[in-house]
Amino acid sequence: MSRLRIDSSNFARSFTRPLSTRLSSSSIASDAPQVVSESTETLRSLLGSLKPPVSQSAVDEALKYLARAGGNALVNTEHTSEQEKVLKSAVVHQVAVGLYARSLDIYLNEAMEIELEAEWWANVERSGISVAWFLLQSTMEFLLQDFFNDSITALPSRLSRALRTIVDALRAHRLPLRLSSFTPSTLFRLLPSTAFRPSAVTTSLFPHLEHEPTLTSVVWTRPSLDPSRCLQTIWSAIFLPLDLAREECRYKRKKLEILMNQRAEQLGHLAQLRVATTSDAFPKSLAVSIGGGSSLQQDDIQHVQYISSSLLPSHIAEHTNAIRQFQRPSRLSLIWPKLLFIPPLALYALRSLYVSRASIAQIGRDAKETAAGFMKNSLIDPLKEVLKTVRTGGEDGVIVRKEGVAADLSSLERMTLSLARDHLHYDSAQLEALSKQIRVGDLTPVLQLYEEDIKTPVKSALTGTLLRSLFIQVQKAKVDIDQALAGIDKLLKSQELTFAFVGLAPALVIVTLVGSYLSHLWHEARGGGPSRFGGRLKRRTRAWAAMRRIERLLVSQPRVGDTTSPSTSLSPLTTGLLLVSVTRLRAFAEHSLPSGSRLREGFLGDVGDLEDPAMPREEKLRVIERMWRSWGGVLGWHYIAAESV
Structure with a gap:
């Protein structure tokens, strides 16, 4: 369990703090006279170390002291004062609270370990490539260890189990060990299969078939010379191992889900113990809840010693044995294909890079x-x-410069004034008026002169002003083009940026x-930087999934008996499953949200409300709605589904 262990001690401390405070205040209240002795000082020191939140190391020290004190020795001694009895009772109750926190931590870690293992098998089962990769990984699992050790390990390889089964069958029929004994026809004759029970070879390759022998998919098609049967045999040989591997993943996942529900129900009973018991009956109630039946112990000291020395260790051993056969393969089994194929591929890549x-x-x-x-x-x-x-x-022009436009306009003005002075005989006042007309583009006198000249074009070209007026119009066209280009240039300059x-x-x-x-x-x-509050997408997705699971548990609360109205209180199973998901939210807040921020404090406050077993189901649903509303946007929960796709 150490590989998948999740630190849930913070949950246990916060969950048992109200109980520890209530028990200590109700146990220490006494009007007995204060008598100072060595045992009194020791008990007072132990009680001081057991202040909430109760430390597990202090619980162990108190248990050692109670064991050395000989159980009821202090109570039965004549010199035992009333104060010592009260202090000892308070110590025992605080030890019970510490054992209660330890039990919550153990059951919660076991439930989360089972849930993680079930999720791993579900992920493998979901993908055909993952199933094929798992089949390759588990085919040679622990083969080297079986080769060096004569005994079969707890999880021997598929190939080793199959070989051992064939060898045992050959020895049972007193047949020699030779290659001809391993032909398909010989194997089908020695280890036959039926329509409802697979052969021993198939069962050795896929041990889960021993518990589900009636699966129709496990019947291996017998080789035949018929073409259709031959194709069916080839098809079965290719795809049947993948189907069986997928069924094995599904079988282990379902078994883990059953164990998960059992641990969750036990955890729910423990959680409801906080509000369903009094201070005087708490040690006995705790022993009964962990043991699953009535307690044979007499007093509170025997109860806590029985819990710490017998109930919890035996439960841990039972859990280890129960989950061992359904756990994922070891790390070595999962990475051996990479260890086998990556070095030669890397060597080949390096060689190719060196050559080229x-x-x-x-x-x-x-x-x-x-x-x-x-x-x-x-x-x-x-x-x-x-x-x-x-x-x-943008001071400079892009197409034309303003100096060039001004020069062309001045040239046009001089040409027009010269023509008007020589042939139209304008005085200075008329030339001044014509100059103003030219600057606004009005060349009416020149155009009138041009209109008269084109009546006799040959004579005007030789002796008249036709050519001069024509050149003036050419210059006018040039000025117009320059002014148009200047406008375009001005537009380009305005949009240059x-x-x-x-x-x-x-x-x-x-x-x-x-x-x-x-x-x-x-x-x-670097392990994923926080693109937003809550860290990388994988962590926020897990928190989103935990939120959805919590709301689903609260909405689909099991009904009580045969009534049609839902119960207002939560069942032990629902309470346990709820605590598993809420613990994931607590771990997410403690590891991914900014320390000391209002976001983290508010989130942990809502998590604490969900952990409270005394809060009704309707109020917890309102807490879930508040969490979606308050933290969904800042943590990106509203886009998690699309991002995951």
Whole structure:
């Protein structure tokens, strides 16, 4: 049990604290005169060490003192004062509380150990690949140990059991040990199977068939020359071992669930003992609850000694024997395929890497250059341009400069004024008015002159102003184009920062994704970093599953007798199963929630309410609703199902 042990001592301390306080206050109250003696001082010291929360080491010391004192020796002695009797009674009751906490801790750890083992078998049963991997792991289980030791171990390998069964059958029929004796036809003749009972070889390979011999899936198809029967034999030979391995996982899981219910019911009886007994009858009630029947002891001292020396050790031994055959295989059995296959594969990989070290080095150099080019050309340089745009505000033009537009407009103005002065004979006032018209784009006098010239185009081209007016219009078109480009340039300058970020966005997305992936790998390598309150997803998922199991237990409370109305109090089985799940929530809060935070204190307060056996079922349902409402968002419980998928 040490491999799967969960520290539930905090639960036992908090659960027994009210009982310890109540018993101590009711036992010490006495009006007897104070008499100081060596035994009185010893008892007072023991009682001081047994203050709540009761320490198990102090309980052991008190038990040793009571054993040395000879049971009722102090009470029967003439010189025993009333104060010593009261102190001794208080010590015995506090020892009973300590044994009560120890019993809760033992039963709770046993129930949680069984639950973890059942979950392991359920996970293997759920996946076909896991079943095949388990069959491979268990085929050679402890084979080396059986080879070096002549005796069969507690969990021998499937192959070793099958070989031993065949050898025993050959010896029973006085047949020689040779290869021809191991043919399928010989084995079917020596170890036959029926429609309702598998052969001894199949039973040796899958021992659970001894308890479930009527499974129809265990009948191995006998080899035949008929094509259809031959195909059926091949199909059975391939898939029947997997089906049998899955049935073995299911069988062990169901057996563990039965043991789990037994431990949970015993735990529920112990939990309800806190509110169902008085201080005077507590040691006897505790002994009866653990022993499962009436106690033959006489007084409280004998009760606590009987619990510590007989009941608890015998129960632990019985539990070890009961769970041994249903536990998961040992760590060595689970990892031996990896130990067998990983070293040669690793050696082959290293050899391949060494042979191709030149190409690998070239790949590394190319990757380095690619990363450097990406960082410089796609990330650093665009970031510099963004900072430059933010700092300067985009003073320079993108397409044209304003000086060029002004120069083209001045040239157009001079050409038009010169034509008006030479051929239209404008005075200074008219030239000034024409200059203003040109700046707003109005070239009406030039257009009128052009309209007259095109009436006689050849004459006007040779002697008139047709060419000059035509060139002025060409210059006007150039000015219009410059002004249009200036407008476009102004629009681009207003969105220059947007374009800069658009060019930078792909590089930022790539860097963010790579950084997030590397951060995830780093947290996984360190054991899982808290992406939110409550630690990694696996822990929060377990807490979510425990919450759902608690609510399901409270909602589906078994009904009392044949009545149709549900009981307001919880049955011992439901109480025990509830405490197992609540202890998981307590362990989650103590190990995953921030120490000293309001989240942890509030969560543990709600857990304490769920642990209280005196609280009715309806009030516990309200506590569950409060926990979903208060902690579901901050712990990410509302998204656990989707994240798990």
